Amino acid sequence: MSDQVRISGIVAESITDGPGFRYAVFVQGCSHNCPGCQNPQTHDPCGGELRSVEDMVAEIGRDPMLSGVTLSGGEPFEQAGALLPLARAVRDMGLELAAYTGDLYEDLLRDTGDRRALLELCDVLIDGPFILEQRNLDIRFKGSENQRIIDVPASLRAGAVVLKEDGRWIAGSDPFAPGMRERV
Numbered sequence: 001m002s003d004q005v006r007i008s009g010i011v012a013e014s015i016t017d018g019p020g021f022r023y024a025v026f027v028q029g030c031s032h033n034c035p036g037c038q039n040p041q042t043h044d045p046c047g048g049e050l051r052s053v054e055d056m057v058a059e060i061g062r063d064p065m066l067s068g069v070t071l072s073g074g075e076p077f078e079q080a081g082a083l084l085p086l087a088r089a090v091r092d093m094g095l096e097l098a099a100y101t102g103d104l105y106e107d108l109l110r111d112t113g114d115r116r117a118l119l120e121l122c123d124v125l126i127d128g129p130f131i132l133e134q135r136n137l138d139i140r141f142k143g144s145e146n147q148r149i150i151d152v153p154a155s156l157r158a159g160a161v162v163l164k165e166d167g168r169w170i171a172g173s174d175p176f177a178p179g180m181r182e183r184v
């Protein structure tokens with residue numbers, strides 16, 4: 001496997017990028033330019049470093065504590081093609097795959113290429129740009145009120161957006177949840 005993804009960083013056991021321990025991949029490159037973005041260092045598509053999918057998959061496979069993998073950024077869907085082998089491997093391992101995006105679910109769904117393919121591999125999508133005026137530190141796993149935590153398989157089946165009702169993702173009983181976080 002020689003696929004590579006340009007990343008700004010990895011947190012091998014994150015507790016702030018989804019419920020439980022998450023292998024969080026912060027993808028490098030984002031063209032959304034949301035005012036107030038907390039991660040401007042991730043915007044340059046030529047910044048960061050290249051990391052092999054093979055290495056990431058091996059790292060994930062060695063950690064029995066992981067409940068899922070989260071693609072964040074940056075904008076993961078600007079490297080959708082490069083992320084497909086990683087996404088497929090995560091699903092093959094039986095782990096939950098979540099992705100953040102500054103795009104909307106509906107726009108990714110209209111895509112006929114790699115962005116749509118990556119969307120279809122996700123269990124959870126947190127969509128929409130960070131909107132400074134709607135910033136809310138009291139909501140878990142989101143930075144601003146406009147963002148939605150979407151159940152992707154249910155949405156694909158229904159032909160309409162279905163929000164995640166799983167208590168692990170919304171305010172609830174996750175023992176690893178940090179409570180509130182700032183999320184962009």
Ligand code: SF4
Nearest residue numbers: 030033034037074102
């Ligand atoms: S908030 Fe996210 S989508 Fe918006 S500019 Fe920053 S990294 Fe990109």
